Amino acid sequence: MPDVLVAGAGPTGLLTAFELERAGLDVLVLERDARPTTQSKALGLQPRSVEVLADRGLLAAIEPHVQAKLPAGHFSGLPIDYTDLPTCFPYQLGVEQAHVAAAIEARLRTPVLRDAAVTAVAQDDEGVTVTAGGRDHRAGWLVAADGGRSTVRTLLGAAFPGTPARISLVVADIRLSAKPAGLADAWQLPSSGSGYLLPLSGGRHRTIVFGEEQQRLGRGEPVTAGEVQRALTAAHGPDIEVGEVLWASRFGDAARQLERYRHGRVLFAGDAAHVHLPVGGQGLNLGLQDAVNLGWKLAATVRGTAADGLLDSYHDERHPVAARVLVSTRAQAVLGVPDPDAAAVREVVTGLLAVPEARRAVAAELSGIAVTYPGITGRATDVPAAADGRAVLVGAALPAGWADRVETRDGAGPRLVRPDGYVAWAGGPGLAEALLRWFGPPAAERPAPERATSTAGATT
Ligand SMILES: Cc1cc2nc3c(=O)[nH]c(=O)nc-3n(C[C@H](O)[C@H](O)[C@H](O)COP(=O)(O)OP(=O)(O)OC[C@H]3O[C@@H](n4cnc5c(N)ncnc54)[C@H](O)[C@@H]3O)c2cc1C
Missing domain, CATH: 3.50.50.60 (FAD/NAD(P)-binding domain)
Structure with a gap:
């Protein structure tokens, strides 16, 4: 199990x-x-x-x-x-x-x-x-x-x-059989307008379109090549031609x-x-x-x-x-x-x-660099995670009872790094409190682990 x-x-x-x-x-x-x-x-x-x-x-x-x-x-x-x-x-x-x-x-x-x-x-x-x-x-x-x-x-x-979706958009991966001169062939940041085109590997393009037709059609309506063609013609003019729609889906702005x-x-x-x-x-x-x-x-x-x-x-x-x-x-x-x-x-x-x-x-x-949590002093990108998912204590002595949950390493700049890379203690007083807060009591004071019990009919 x-x-x-x-x-x-x-x-x-x-x-x-x-x-x-x-x-x-x-x-x-x-x-x-x-x-x-x-x-x-x-x-x-x-x-x-x-x-x-x-x-x-x-x-x-x-x-x-x-x-x-x-x-x-x-x-x-x-x-x-x-x-x-x-x-x-x-x-x-x-x-x-x-x-x-x-x-x-x-x-x-x-x-x-x-x-x-x-x-x-x-x-x-x-x-x-x-x-x-x-x-x-x-x-x-x-x-x-x-x-x-x-x-x-x-x-x-x-x-x-x-909030429910108020607008409807289509994402499609397509092959173009003709494209207008000047269409960028390099990967670029998305623009905010309908008809954005991004070259993918293997001669495919990603497009996102949203116009009056997309708002009119229901979310369950299949996306057709004609619909994508009309939206791309509106955005890029008559020289663009959709050869094949490889994958398409509708999405919205529900939050x-x-x-x-x-x-x-x-x-x-x-x-x-x-x-x-x-x-x-x-x-x-x-x-x-x-x-x-x-x-x-x-x-x-x-x-x-x-x-x-x-x-x-x-x-x-x-x-x-x-x-x-x-x-x-x-x-x-x-x-x-x-x-x-x-x-x-x-x-x-x-x-x-x-x-x-x-x-x-x-x-x-x-x-995502700005993400932090209460009691955390930053990310420790110079401290590789322990291979077995333990936390890492750098440049400080680990009190007895936590070695099963915390790996110790030599190094300058004392830090206690959680397994997700966030620093829970960065020197000074408070190491024991941080260990207790994030990694529980030392081994000797720990209650027995729980285990799930199987029920009749469960196969794994
Ligand atoms: C057009 C578009 C463009 C996007 N572009 C970006 C972008 O550039 N950058 C970005 O960060 N995010 C982007 N996103 C968002 C991103 O794709 C999603 O946030 C991401 O896929 C979420 O991953 P997930 O694993 O949580 O869910 P999903 O990728 O949806 O995976 C869910 C999995 O659960 C499976 N599943 C569903 N129901 C069941 C069930 N009952 N039982 C078992 N399995 C089930 C599905 O088959 C699927 O494999 C985009 C989304 C869209 C629609």
Whole structure:
């Protein structure tokens, strides 16, 4: 029986499983689709995500698929220079999401169980029973990373307040059979207008279109080549010709967030916990950061070494981060509205972003570098994570009783670094308090670990 079940083999679910396995847990990922997807919603990794993936040794497998290193992010299409960000990776990586997911999946110990859509969830005091692909699976915990239309969220009746979609957009990967002279062939930052075209590998182009026709058609309507052609002709003139639509989907600007990320033994992460207009390149990165925040806390809970309230600190730390992204993306959506008032606001914001301090603040936010939590003094990007998911204490003596949870290293600049790379203590008094707060009591004072019990009919 696995310690944890993960619903959804998107980037969030896969990285959560990776983090849990790294910490020594048995994990089973349940995925609805029969095969890994080759379609990519997201095309970019923000600097904080690149830091985390590099630290986990996952970046090397992604790098061959990187099409561009963009020294900027964007705020509703307005370029935001990243070059002076305090990171080794002051750029966005232009890479298709499917390659990020594949690189993580390749490193899992237990293969993803595919063709296994979650259809029922029951929980009791000792564990969860999840029905997926017609079979029951039992574990101590469930991580719901099953995307923006999360079945687990629906099954649990979890409150998902926010605003409904007011606009409708189409994303499509296409082959062009004719293109107008002067169409850029290099990877570039998105523009805010309909008909943005980005060259992908293998002669494909990514486009996002939104016009009157998209607002009129229902969300369930299939996207046709004719619809994409009409939108691209409107944006680029008569010389553009769509040869083939390889993949297309409709999306909107609904902005919603779970009230609580934890429902008993079920924890939500990624798009299952928060949805918003994908502007500014934030969603995938939020999910990856949810995963690294949750992984070590849930692992410690399963092992019985968690400090009081540690698992609940996942919601406390990550909910405000996504709430802020929802504010940012809603503001960006307003800036993109094609009307004179929005154009006036856009002009003012463009002026403000020319002020270096304002630009630096927005860059830090979009890149994920600004993310911090109460009691944390910063990121420790020069302290590689421990291979087994333990925390790392640099340049200080570890009191007796924590060696199973904290690796010690020599070095200058004393720091206690959580497994997600955030500094929980940076010298001076308070080391023992920080150890207790984040890693629980010393071994001798620890209660026995809990274990989930199996129930009749559960097959894993
Ligand atoms: C057009 C577009 C462009 C975007 N561009 C960017 C960008 O540039 N940068 C960025 O950061 N973000 C971007 N995003 C957002 C980003 O793609 C998502 O935030 C990201 O995919 C979230 O990952 P996830 O793993 O949480 O969810 P998903 O990627 O949705 O994965 C969920 C997984 O769960 C599976 N699943 C669903 N239901 C079940 C079930 N019942 N049982 C089992 N499995 C199930 C699905 O098959 C899927 O594999 C974009 C989104 C869109 C729509």
